[in-house]
Amino acid sequence: MSETSKLVRVALAGVPNAGKTLIFNLITGARARVSNWPGTTVEKRVGYRWHRGYRLEVVDLPGAYSLTAWSPEQEVAARFLVEEKPDVVVAVFDATNLEKSVYLALQLLEAGHKLVVALNKIDLAEGLGVEVDHWELSRLLSCPVVPMVATKALGLRELLDAIIDAYERGEKPAPPRYSGLAGELVEKLEAAVKSEESLGSLSSRRLAVGLLENDPYSLSVVEKTGASRVKRELEEARLECGGDCSLVVSKARLDLASSIASRVEKRRAAPLRRLSDLVDAAVLDKHLAVPVLLTVFWALFVFAFRASEPLVELADSAVASLAEALAEALPESALSMLIVEGVLPGVGAVLALLPVLVFFFLGLAVVDDSGYMARVSGLLDPIASRAGLSGRSTLPLAVCLGCNVVGVKAARVIPDARERLAAILAAPFVSCPARLPVYVAVSFAVLGGSLAPVALMYLLSFLVVLGVAAGLRRTLLSGGLRPLVVELPEYTLPAIVNVKNFVVDRTADFLKKAGTLIVLASVGVWALLSVGVPEGGTVESSLGARLASVLEPLFAPLGFDWRLVLALVSGFLAKEVVVAALAVILGVGEEGVIEGLREAMDPAVGLAFMTFVLLYTPCVATVAAIWSETRSVKWALFSIALSLLVAYSVSLLVYAVARAMVA
Amino acid sequence: MARKLADIEEGRVVRIVNVKCGNGEKRLLCEMGLAPGRAVEVLLKGSVVVVSVGGSKLCLSREVAEHVIVED
Numbered sequence: 001m002s003e004t005s006k007l008v009r010v011a012l013a014g015v016p017n018a019g020k021t022l023i024f025n026l027i028t029g030a031r032a033r034v035s036n037w038p039g040t041t042v043e044k045r046v047g048y049r050w051h052r053g054y055r056l057e058v059v060d061l062p063g064a065y066s067l068t069a070w071s072p073e074q075e076v077a078a079r080f081l082v083e084e085k086p087d088v089v090v091a092v093f094d095a096t097n098l099e100k101s102v103y104l105a106l107q108l109l110e111a112g113h114k115l116v117v118a119l120n121k122i123d124l125a126e127g128l129g130v131e132v133d134h135w136e137l138s139r140l141l142s143c144p145v146v147p148m149v150a151t152k153a154l155g156l157r158e159l160l161d162a163i164i165d166a167y168e169r170g171e172k173p174a175p176p177r178y179s180g181l182a183g184e185l186v187e188k189l190e191a192a193v194k195s196e197e198s199l200g201s202l203s204s205r206r207l208a209v210g211l212l213e214n215d216p217y218s219l220s221v222v223e224k225t226g227a228s229r230v231k232r233e234l235e236e237a238r239l240e241c242g243g244d245c246s247l248v249v250s251k252a253r254l255d256l257a258s259s260i261a262s263r264v265e266k267r268r269a270a271p272l273r274r275l276s277d278l279v280d281a282a283v284l285d286k287h288l289a290v291p292v293l294l295t296v297f298w299a300l301f302v303f304a305f306r307a308s309e310p311l312v313e314l315a316d317s318a319v320a321s322l323a324e325a326l327a328e329a330l331p332e333s334a335l336s337m338l339i340v341e342g343v344l345p346g347v348g349a350v351l352a353l354l355p356v357l358v359f360f361f362l363g364l365a366v367v368d369d370s371g372y373m374a375r376v377s378g379l380l381d382p383i384a385s386r387a388g389l390s391g392r393s394t395l396p397l398a399v400c401l402g403c404n405v406v407g408v409k410a411a412r413v414i415p416d417a418r419e420r421l422a423a424i425l426a427a428p429f430v431s432c433p434a435r436l437p438v439y440v441a442v443s444f445a446v447l448g449g450s451l452a453p454v455a456l457m458y459l460l461s462f463l464v465v466l467g468v469a470a471g472l473r474r475t476l477l478s479g480g481l482r483p484l485v486v487e488l489p490e491y492t493l494p495a496i497v498n499v500k501n502f503v504v505d506r507t508a509d510f511l512k513k514a515g516t517l518i519v520l521a522s523v524g525v526w527a528l529l530s531v532g533v534p535e536g537g538t539v540e541s542s543l544g545a546r547l548a549s550v551l552e553p554l555f556a557p558l559g560f561d562w563r564l565v566l567a568l569v570s571g572f573l574a575k576e577v578v579v580a581a582l583a584v585i586l587g588v589g590e591e592g593v594i595e596g597l598r599e600a601m602d603p604a605v606g607l608a609f610m611t612f613v614l615l616y617t618p619c620v621a622t623v624a625a626i627w628s629e630t631r632s633v634k635w636a637l638f639s640i641a642l643s644l645l646v647a648y649s650v651s652l653l654v655y656a657v658a659r660a661m662v663a
Numbered sequence: 664m665a666r667k668l669a670d671i672e673e674g675r676v677v678r679i680v681n682v683k684c685g686n687g688e689k690r691l692l693c694e695m696g697l698a699p700g701r702a703v704e705v706l707l708k709g710s711v712v713v714v715s716v717g718g719s720k721l722c723l724s725r726e727v728a729e730h731v732i733v734e735d
Contacts, residue, residue, distance in 0.1 A: 065695060068694065070691060096718075097718055097719045099696065099719065100695075100696065100717075100719055246686065247686060247689055247693065250690050250693045250698075254693055254698055254717075258717055261717070280707060280713065281707065284711065284713060284722075285707075286709040289709060289710070378713075378722035379710065379711065484711075484722070484723060484724035484727060485691070485697070485723055487695070487719055487720065487721055488720040
């Protein structure tokens, strides 16, 4: 490294939909290191860029309207700014929605950050007849403002220059001044903070405002140092506000933001009826909303599962011919068996899933980026809130009907980390098509081929999903669900970079984790079914059969014998495997499964078996997806434990009820 | 006359006089632009209420709109 290569730590902040992700991608060339913020499941993206001999380390903070810790995301952003003290903070502004952007910027200035404003979407604002006077904005906020059109990469150079200039200048901006009561309170408290020597190292303004806004960090600092004059002043201020000063401060900030926004916005024409308003009039219409919503969901499904079909078939046949070729080429040995019968089916399953995933992410990214997703969350919120979820969770859960893996990955559109985790953990309980053959086989074997039990499974699935989500949201993952106020962004054409990134990131991550886990699990199950079996012997003497016999007493209350248990063990790999495994275990061909099942179960056991298949871990790929989405082995294991527990207890209940009804 | 935001007809512009909820929620709504003294235009009313305030468009659940008191 040369002598001038200094590291400049930059944080990107901004309200949702301001184009923060796009600007991050522009600066870093879309090469981000993705990890989790310590102790959370909130995604952390860090990227780098060289400019004028400096190495910029850019951290993408979660989008938020304020620094108040409403959600884990906002908490993360607030904590990072306080603890890591980035050299420069870039506030990404949405020129079509200035007031909210200014509000956040005021908070950042108050916290004493060196601020550079990236005034994005000036083209859209102009289209709406609004010109933003960026010189005036810069004067009022006392920080540099760079006009940008991120979708066209306009203003990037200027932004990078402004960041370096701000860094080199080194002076802190002047914090905003409020009028009225809020101004007085802040001033008095700031004076008290300044008089306290033990608080000397901290920004007095930041601390004063933090105290008035009940910020836990500021309160704990004062508590620790026992600054008595500050405490006294705070008590007095609270009395003056009628108990809580936070509202007085937020309101003053909102008023200031509003006045700054109206001073810099130059309307060239009377505000037009925006195109977005016209679209919304249809999309959110009392009668049209639901049909439109269903059409969009349906189109996504068709796109993901039908458009990808040729590729899925291609992957399938490629794996099949590879298996054939290998079987011929390799000498018959345990190793070749392992590869052909153990590894390849697992790898094939992942490969066959891949086109569906890619197509689905593509569709989802477009729906999300266009602004429609925000509408969905508004429309479906009343229903989802009963399970402690918001409207955003409904799409991923609906997607699970097509494939749990895809649904888990789709949970990415849920902004709140705790809610997202609850949805991810509830997702495996949605009945996917892979379970259907089991329902059908059992129904034909012992339930007279009736469709009623199949329908019952879907009903049960619905109830369990709601129950699990509601249960988790009331216990482990509570909080975060707030009165519904969603901002509806202007509809826009999706940015290609965003869509590409969304698809590539998700897919690569999935392949990395799913690949390893699925191969391992495939080999494991293959070993269970083949180790210990002598030449020409049956599966009965295998390691798996012995294991299943050990487990048999545990499953006796459900009426499962070792054969059903062994089928469930192999079904952990994927539910598609269960029927085939039953055929092998029962010693019949796949056509004879129904006959074979009749001998292994009665109607009550059949219902309990279907229930168990519905509710226990759907497949290794889902576990892998949960692992890669939460970036936590702990939650993946928790999901397995939870699903086994739920499957066992609900099956037990179903079995008992069925027995009672038969008797 | 004071009325609930949920009862205002589409197309009308009203002023918020009060938000009836806890302090935490009040502050959250304030950060989203809904605070006493602010002018709100009702754009759409259906299963949700869509309003325009301070240059941005917000979608509120009916429950929230029931708790926002406005006047003409």
